[in-house]
Amino acid sequence: MAHSKPKSDAPFLFPKCEASVLPDPSRFFSNHLLSNPLPTNSFFQNFTLGKGDQPEYFHPYLIKPAKSSLSISYPSLFHNSDFFHEVFKPDITISGSPVDQSSRQTHQISSFSDLGVNLDFPSSNLRFFLVRGSPLFITFSVSCNTITISTSHEFVSFSGNSLSTKYVAKLNNNQTWLIYASSPIKLTKHDNSSIRCRGEFSGLIRIAVLPNSKPDFKPVLDRFKRSYPVSGDADFTKPFTLEYKWEKRGHGDLLMLAHPLHLKLLSKDNESVTVLNNIKYKSIDGDLTGVIGTGHCSGDVALT
Template sequence: MHRSRPFLFPQAQSTVLPDPSPFFAPQLLSTPLPTNSFFQNFVLKSGDQPEYFHPYLVKSSQSALTLCFPSLFKNPAFIYQIFISDLIISTLDNPNPNANHVMSSFTELSVTLDFPSSSLRFFLVRGSPFLTCNVMRNVALSISTIHAILELSPNSSCTKYTIKLNNNQTWLLYASSPISLSHDINTITSTVFSGVVRIAALPDAGPKFEAVLDRFSSCYPVSGDAVFTKPFSLEYIWDKRGWGDLLMLAHPLHLKLLSDSDCSVSVLEDFKYNSIDGELVGVVGDSWVLKSDPVSVTWHSIRGIEEDSYSEIIKALIKDVEALDASAISTSSSYFYAKLIARAARLALIAEEVGYLDVIPAIRKFLKDTIQPWLEGTFGSNGFLYDGKWGGIVTKQGAMDSGADFGFGVYNDHHYHLGYFVYGIAVLAKIDAAWGRKYRPQAYALMADYMNLSRRANSNYARLRNFDFWKLHSWAGGLTEFADGRNQESTSEAVNAYYSAALMGLAYGIATSFPSDQLYQLSKSRQQKLGGM
């Protein structure tokens, strides 16, 4: 049986979207590309703003990789990580020192950065206490710092060096074979070397911390994968090299979700790094299984409504429904318009819950009048388009003005806007099944923009555009460079987006096809962990 192609909105001719940058290796350009990823700074503009790989800030610029073990600046208004060039890794006699890095591969948990002109390859794996560099041919390394180097001392085999700086930091350097290092006041250089170099900040001066890093220095991850294996279960699987066991770091929510029944991992509770996301604790194991509590996604409130409140609710419901008037809406903003749709849809579910169905026809008409023009492309001054450059939906206004629709045209806030649309569509499909069947292709397209799971080259959308598999919450910034990394903005609207996708699953009978209920629960867990920020 021939499967029809998924619906696509008309092609966008954007004047504001950048072309996918030369930072992506050519083989990566055949698939939709991330637009809200943890590594986004590496592929925007000059690619030289830092990103956070826990526990290090990492910056790439001019054939050098800069490593920072950040301290925190805190005051009552805000908190941020201070980027300082603690170690700058490059090579001597680079024939093209101004060359950019190339991202040769990426996953939800890792990035591989290549420096072709210097033959360096960095495996940047989130949560690794080591920075790992593969020196791919015989070159002389340079490791500089803005600090003064107080000490550079090797072990007896010259496969480990202790680096002490005048900012009270101690770094450990491990090599896969003997390496000869020398230093002046702020630069360490090597004789020619090829092989693997690993560098780690010593989180505490105590000998037990150094012993842990020594023990696990020979096994390194080159990438990591995040897989939904079972309902309410997310598995991290690392591709490792070397020998011995793999040491990684877990943030507080990881520790809360790590399966107690998984005896293949062990937690080193006393081995910790500080971070802006809480203490990062050592975990030993090639894979982790994270399990969240099952959540039952329902249309109506879980606890129900007390019957003595029905009359008051119905009175307010009638008043709110009488005020619905699609022709009176003055905004053309995808965000504000979508919120009006979602509010009206909520009235329908309230009416169902209190058993007052007289208002449903009026709500149904309002939802049809407001949603259909967006799905049919007849809204006029705004509407949805498909961007083939990055692989996703943009709006007409956003395609011409990067500030329009809160940056929707450069992939900002997609799950917020579309979450409200999806909520309204799910409710309308519930109360009008025939309408739902007619517009299912467009409904699926909107949901797929932020809920697509596929990694296939023929997919039209990036994989789970906004969700971060390691942080376990969503990002909203889009194709915008930020000196202090991604931004999350509104956790409540992220939760709503995944809840709305779960409701669409209920409306169309596809609840098991998407992990929307799981993302809904993970997002809720993250929000609760952060105190509802």
């Protein structure tokens, strides 16, 4: 039997094998991403291992997806002489009503970059923009759906502004969360642990915690609520320099966070960066400090 000789210009393909420990992670990626190699050892790897429901750390939040929801934790830090440990507890959980029962019930990665990953929930028309370096806000879009915002604690108070575009939720664990919407959304307290949207909503929602419930942080968050990143890449083209560039949408500069090492390594000659020393968030790497940038930042290391 004659065998045809493979074309010399055909790309080499590694043989496919079945993992004995973990299932195929490709089920968590959009189809258009499967024609290229999938990332390994990435910062969002937990979203693709096993059931994809293990939390990942986006300073200062732990993010944990489920079948039709995403939970956010501003975790407490426990430590002794042997280890540091952050405990995940769902402070805020965001879910949407199923709009397509035939759609997949798991989350799906629709795009990723050096610094960011877009996490979709096709059954409820939700898309989360999870980007390193600017995680002070958790940003997500909604398309023609209702949403529910719940907590594992209790809401002790909930109020909104006259435009129905900003809400303040206080929890019984002494946390205060701010909720911003790109257009009016009717959010009402359903019970002690959940807030619901009356009617369908299409637009952008951003959620942020006030560390230690400091009210003087509110004007800063109000000011930078309109600009948000959707991806980010590392640029090594300049000698002895690593430059991270974020693709942003909205208006104005980005409000980002940097931990102590990053602050020391940021280029002092970079006039596009302003450090807000009064904005502090706790993290496993030390206090994170607010940084204002135009969408790119130069130095010897990137913002986390």
